[in-house]
Amino acid sequence: MIRLAKVEDIPRLQELLEQILIVHHQARPDVFKAKGSKFTDKELEAVIGDANKSVFVYEDETGMILGHLFLMIKEVSENDSPQKPVKTLFIDDLCVDKDARGQKLGEKLYHFALDYAKEKGCYNVTLHVWNDNAGALRFYECLGMKPRYTEMETILK
Template sequence: MSTNLTFRLAKIEDLPEIISMLADDIYGASRENASTILSKKYLQAFRKIQEDPNQELTVAEINGDIVATFQLTFIQYLNFEGTLRAQIEAVRTRSDYRGQGIGTKVLTYAINRAKEKGCSLVQLTSDKRRTEALKFYEKLGFKASHEGFKLKLD
């Protein structure tokens, strides 16, 4: 199967496919709502992302079919001499396209976007239970250099 990917910013009509990919595993299924009717929360979030110049919700396509997605956030820091960082989140490859090197191409694209924007660092988080994803990120050169903490507020 061809893995000639094209990348573009997501459009509102891409949301059902993006949400479906986010929900397509045991962890995502417990927190995402992939019903055919999109909630106002997803639509509001999409609009905020779309309007924010420091956010990029990207899809990857093969022959016009969306096969992967990720969100890139550019964060201005004061520390490290005021450098810009890129945060990569919600990296997903459609289940029927996994194992074909698409994830590597997606992360390479995201890293190159960060370089284009002048970032000094790319960071990401991944659920500790996603052991295969952790191995994948380490294989790409990411280091588990910090311990992350989250506090759920709802």
């Protein structure tokens, strides 16, 4: 079952966020720390309570949270830029517990995000994925996602 996250879910969300960090750290130790989270508990509580953001969890029949989905609606209005007005659902985070992978839970979360975006009147769904995260790249490409643009870097040491 996919449901909105609650404040009581924060400890489990933090565990999943740490799993994401480990994957990123292994791919890019020059950018990502080996431990930590992108949110403090207080910040995560604020995200859960933010009307402009939605956090969903995938919960199994025993009540165990096996994944999460952080969503944010971004809008470009007529006056904001040379771009046409567009409403985008941005997947800020999609995670399936490392022990629950291979059960198509990520697909379920992704398709839930697509349905949510349609319900909210969005034009598209976007996300960021690190090029060094080959598994995530394959996963999103298999779901039909295509690169939108590439951000390049030169590391100055």
